[in-house]
Amino acid sequence: MSLRIHRGRIAQHKHDQLLREYLKQNLNELIQQKELIIDGRVKTQITTLDLPTLRYGEEATVLAQGQGGAGQGQGRGAGRDGGDEEVQALGGLLGGDHHGRELRVELDFDEFVRLAQEVLIDEIQLPPLHTVGRAGEVETDEMPELDDLDRIGLRPDLNLEETMLHSLLRSVRERGVLDYDVDVRQDGWYFVEDPVQYRNHRSLEVYVLDISGSMRGEYLALVRKTIFVLWYYLERRYPTNLRRYIVFQDAAAEKTRDDFFCVESSGGTHISSGFEKAVELLEGATEYDKFLFLFSDGETSSGDFDVAKRRYEDALSRFDLICYGHVNPGSRGIGGFSEYVQETARKYPNATFANLVDVGTIRAAMVDFLTFLTQERSDGHAGRLRTDH
């Protein structure tokens, strides 16, 4: 194995640490962007970290090259974002160093979520969950059998034979040498449980968002923050999370994850349609625990109120847990359908209600949610609904 010191990676790590600090400070602003995910990535207004050298303002004249010249498509790092596609500033290229770049920092959505979780868990002051939920948390009589292989897993479960073989093949492919240069991130194969046998480690999570009201920045921020914190706990509880997304106004529609985080508000409100669609998605689901998370301002159309009640109760009999989040950034009262849910949730062991006003109330909602998970862990199941399994 090669024992090279990866200076580039160490330097990148330092760079990313600084960048993370910077992003953390700006998280609140970032999370409110209407279109959070573009091509799977979160765009920011932050330019890449640079040394604070002096630079000309945007309006100063520059030396540039057009399409007619050579060298297009290369070294674009020097380009400036003037909206005029065919002009490429030559500053950095001719200077030969890296100064004066105008790159916007982009993050993988997953990376962004991890970062947001770090900030939020810290802000909410809930304990970070250290125990990993792969096999430990759902009570089961049988010892899990590690009889399958996956690219993602825990270090103690590393499958050496597959990993070494993969590293060898990679070395041949990339460098043309027969050499083991194991990089666990790239080559790692792990023993895992057969996911079919261990279906009790899987959750189905349905996220439903009311997009009828005015989805102002804070509204979006509260919903997204709550979802990211939920993910933090759910991912540690269930090795496999199946997530589905619904938005509704007059009617409900299933969305992809990326669309769910980029919706425009419109139309009237039929909360009933949200519940109805969510129940529809349960068709054929084999997951052990099924969760419904619905976010709304509660102002359903008057004609919909009774239908929504029935649909809510119907959903309660089908999901293991329904968390209803009343999104309330201005901290006004709780009215309309939200008021009804607040009352009703008390009567059902598998219903929770949260009045989402600020980070403090997200914390309260999480305490409710974690209580449910802990109870479930000690009972081995989620109460009365388990009988149908």
Next chain:
Amino acid sequence: MGTLDAYAPIIDRIEALARARGLSFEPVYFRVTDSDELAEVASMGLPNRFIHWYWGGAYKELTTQQNKEVFSILELVLNTRPSHAFLRASNTYLQNVLVIAHVVGHVDFFANNHWYRKSNKNMLNEAELHARLIRHYEARFGKERIEKLLDALLTVATTVNAFERSPEARRRRLIYFLEEKAPLEDFERHLLQAVREEAEYFDLIQRTHIINEGWATFVEADLLREILDPREWISISVQLSSRPAPYTIGYSLFKAIKDGRGFDAALEVRTYYEDVMLIQEALSEDMIRRLDIFVYDPKEKKKSYDVQRVRDMLIEQKQFKGQPHVEVELGGNHRDLTLVHKDEERKLEPKRISLFLKAVHSLWRNPVRLRANGKVYTYDRRGFSST
């Protein structure tokens, strides 16, 4: 890595062809390596340089660009004795043959160009020493303090000038002024000198970027025409003209010189010229049009192909690395440091000024002023202000 053996015969052949044309150079050690190491050396500039977050950003960008195949590093060769050059393992044989011919052009330039005579050929070892010195100081004074100091030093390091010999003119450049006059502690001065030496090494490369890349590309083309069969040669010659600007500008200039005055004249230019001289003498209006280079005014969205303007701007870019021309105002009282932006017509980005002055203040310790944008910006112990 044994695969270097595959290239031994062609390296010999290319070197022999080059010598037959009158080129001369020190021994070159080629090394076959992966994209990752190439990106690492390219982003840090030297393989064993001290580790700083700033190269981390460049490294990240290069690795993503290479993975997306948007851009790959063309060649990497160090101005050291002996010289070291890298061949990427995942390149095809033909691609690496191109790299070898190009590298031979560079090492010939390193060995013969007048401006490289006094260059530091021992930089590989010195950079290693600097890295050790920094680790030593980090252990003694704390990582955070040293990192902050390095940030400030790298910020002012862009004011070096490897060509400047007049002490008076050097003193107008910020880093030399600070080295001479700033109330630094010994370890701070050592680090300033280390950073300044490395910056001078890179400054020389930057000031000869066009002529050096142009010459290497010119040599590459000349040697390959002899080595490759006509069909290979055609595909290569198309590729040669689609490289980044310094390559194509420099290549066009050398081709024009050879076509007009012959190969020996080209050899002479590579010996005595640097970028500014080459641009002044050889950049013609016709060439500017062909390469589509112009002065662009983003406010008016106007292009100017005026040969004098393009030439002046190109030269100014070479002299100040595309950064604003800021000088130290000499004279005045000895406590305050005043910097002056010499090109009042072009406005400086205001957001960066306070950060820049803060960095300078951390080295100068006393009030620092900058005259620019029709204002006077000040950074002193109360912080940043402007009038």
